[in-house]
Amino acid sequence: MHGELMTIGTFARASRLSPKALRLYDELGLLTPVHVDPHSGYRHYAPAQLERARLVAWLRRLGMPLARIHEVCELAPGAAARALAAYWAQVEADVAARRDLAAFLVDQLERENTAMTAPQTPSTPLTMRVAALTDRGLVRPANQDAAYASSRLLAVADGYGPRGGPAATAAVEALKALEDQDLTSADLPAVLEEAARRAHRAAPSADESGSTLTALLRSGARLGLLHIGDSRAYVLRDSGLFCVTHDHSVVQSLVDEGRLTPEEAASHPQRAQLLRSLEGGADFAPDLQLLEAHPGERYLLCTDGLTGVVPAETIQDVLAGAATPRQAVAELVRHAHEAGAPDNVGCVVGEVAAAA
Structure with a gap:
């Protein structure tokens, strides 16, 4: 033998x-x-x-x-070949996502380096031209998305469950008081987190209702970003469109672990299941970041009713080509409708500009 x-x-x-x-x-x-x-x-x-x-x-x-x-x-050879092709497609998508993130971070660090080494001159006062729009979509019987935009605050929330609409509205309302506060950039993450915590404490706990919340709060040229759930925040710069949030969802965790490809995640039956959100009894763990804003940039905050059906390339084209934020949000909702709009759509666009 x-x-x-x-x-x-x-x-x-x-x-x-x-x-x-x-x-x-x-x-x-x-x-x-x-x-x-x-x-x-x-x-x-x-x-x-x-x-x-x-x-x-x-x-x-x-x-x-x-x-x-x-x-x-x-697997049999044919099935093994398909599985290998799916794996490699996932690798390429992951590399592309990391490349985009690396480009964003390089851009961010270069901006910070320029700010540190440039002669100390008074910074140009900034403002934001903004627009917000929500839409019921073509399938859902009610609109449970909430969106808000002002020169200092951008916010979107995606409600779910029987009381999801009120939960989303309450989440956004909890942030509005921050607009009138005189805040330094160091204050932004803390005040955003505390306001969202209040919304979380007030969220329903008996019927699995809750909401996502993604928001930007501006103090001068600094933007505090708060994110929990699977709504998203994007920034359009000369160097491209970058997603600056990470979905807190079951399917995203499976993609991160290499168990799903991004393509498989788009049609996964659990794609709407969240790992983190504003829901009574659930853990409260938002992501918090600080960003540096510059004139000419456009920021998009949106619910998954947009990103679930409209490709990132189309979103970038709309943000780059729209004459105004109001036109941009209208165009984005139109593209969602053209793709069937199976979910509510909420989006906010803010364009950074030098104050007059």
């Missing part, structure tokens, strides 16, 4: 896998030896296992997680 088998050393050389890797794959059930000596524990493999071993080696070179490799190796 042993004469027909390959020792672990011989098999390792033939498969281009190290003996250490082969022992790990045996423990994981990924590549189990045909025979293990009961006395020495020495592993022996069949020549027919080389094809699977080489596939494992190639997939590891691609960076595929071991759990995903196990799934692919159990």
Whole structure:
């Protein structure tokens, strides 16, 4: 029997896998030896296992997680090819997303460096030209989105459950008092978080109603960003359109873990299920950031009724081409309608400009 088998050393050389890797794959059930000596524990493999071993080696070179490799190796060749194509599409999407984030961070740091090294001159006072719009869509019986825009505050909220509409409205209302406060940039995250916490404490807890909340509060040239849920915030700059929030949803967590591709996430049955939101009894854990605003930039805050059906490329084209924020929000809602508008749509656009 042993004469027909390959020792672990011989098999390792033939498969281009190290003996250490082969022992790990045996423990994981990924590549189990045909025979293990009961006395020495020495592993022996069949020549027919080389094809699977080489596939494992190639997939590891691609960076595929071991759990995903196990799934692919159990499939028939055609299904395995489709699974590999889906995995690589996900890798490319992830790289593109990281590239966009890296470009945004490079741009942000270069701006901060310029601000630190430039001669100290009084900064140009800024204002924001704004517009907000919500729409019931073409399918939902009621509109549970809320949107608000002023020269200092942009906010959108997406309500869900029987009392989702009032929850979204209350979330936005909780922030409006901040417009009249004289705040420094250091105050922005703290006051936003406390206002959202008040909305969270007031949220319904008995009927699974709640709301997302994404908001920008301006103090001079600084913008405090608060985000919880799966509504989004984007900024359009000369260097492109960047999404500056991360969805707090079940499907996004599965994409982050490599268990779903972005394409699969778009049609996943749990795509509306949130991990974080303003819901009574749920954990309160918003994301908080500070951004530096510059004249000419446009900020978009929107609910998933827009991003779920309108591609990012279209959103960028609308934001770049609209003459005014009011035209931009109207165009974005129109594109949602053209895509079927299966959900409520809420969007706010703010354009940073030098004060007159």
